[in-house]
Amino acid sequence: MLKKFFSPDDFIEEYDFIDIEYMNMHNKKVIISDLDNTLISWDSKRDTKQLTKWLNRMRKAGFDIIVVSNNTEERVKEFCEKLNLQYVAEAKKPLTTGFKKALQKLNRKPEDAIILGDQVLTDIFGAKNLGGAMSVLVKPISKTDAFKTRINRFFERKIIKKLKNRKQFPKMKLRRKIKS
Numbered sequence: 001m002l003k004k005f006f007s008p009d010d011f012i013e014e015y016d017f018i019d020i021e022y023m024n025m026h027n028k029k030v031i032i033s034d035l036d037n038t039l040i041s042w043d044s045k046r047d048t049k050q051l052t053k054w055l056n057r058m059r060k061a062g063f064d065i066i067v068v069s070n071n072t073e074e075r076v077k078e079f080c081e082k083l084n085l086q087y088v089a090e091a092k093k094p095l096t097t098g099f100k101k102a103l104q105k106l107n108r109k110p111e112d113a114i115i116l117g118d119q120v121l122t123d124i125f126g127a128k129n130l131g132g133a134m135s136v137l138v139k140p141i142s143k144t145d146a147f148k149t150r151i152n153r154f155f156e157r158k159i160i161k162k163l164k165n166r167k168q169f170p171k172m173k174l175r176r177k178i179k180s
Contacts, residue, residue: 003168006159008124008137011170015039015116015138016054020061026114026134030064032102034093034117035079036071037140042149055083064106068098068115070122093117094126099133119149120156139172 012018015038018031036042039051058065067087069076076089086105091098103110110132117123118140127135145153163169 002159002163003166005125005128006120007163007168008120008127008135008170010134010136011138011172012136013139013172013175014141016050017138017173017175018058018114018116018136020058020063023058023061023063023114028063028114028134029112030066030103030106030108030114031058032066032068032099032113032115032133034119034123035067035069035076035087037118037142037145037149038116038123038138039067039141040079041142042145043142052083055085064108066102066106068093068102070098093122094129096126096130099126099130119152120159121152 015033023029023031033039040048055065065085067076067080067085068091069087069089070091070093071089073089076087080087086102088098088101088105091101093099099110099115103113110130113133114136115123115127115130115133116136116138117127118138120137124135124137127133160169
């Protein structure tokens with residue numbers, strides 16, 4: 001039961017581990033990504049050069065990228081508009097409504113998507129409930145979290161420990177060097 005809902009299909013060190021080769025290997029066309037602690041630090045308002053390069057490279061290769069975040073409309077809109085990213089804010093993950101809205105905006109099916117996020121209890125559990133999409137957990141960018149996320153992390157650590165003890169949790173894949 002734990003594995004079915006809380007063990008990601010893959011576990012990566014940084015979002016840019018997902019590259020053109022990775023997408024093609026898994027036959028995926030779209031990345032539905034969380035924002036805070038997945039693409040940028042939860043307390044940052046600015047993108048990074050690394051993120052901008054990655055987004056440009058992936059878009060140029062024809063992949064769709066959309067942000068699905070539980071954060072406020074104001075926070076998500078401000079960030080995504082700067083990068084010309086579509087988004088769904090106040091998504092209420094792990095409910096699947098936000099993921100479904102994102103797929104609808106892009107006219108895609110769950111089978112086309114990788115759902116990327118830093119939290120097992122929201123991103124991975126939501127992806128597993130959606131069905132058909134590939135769930136990818138990313139190591140959180142920041143070592144700190146907002147208060148409500150800290151509560152989730154407490155339970156998340158217990159779930160991950162149990163899954164690892166059962167050898168039902170993927171080993172983290174380390175970041176590869178990016179070709180410019």
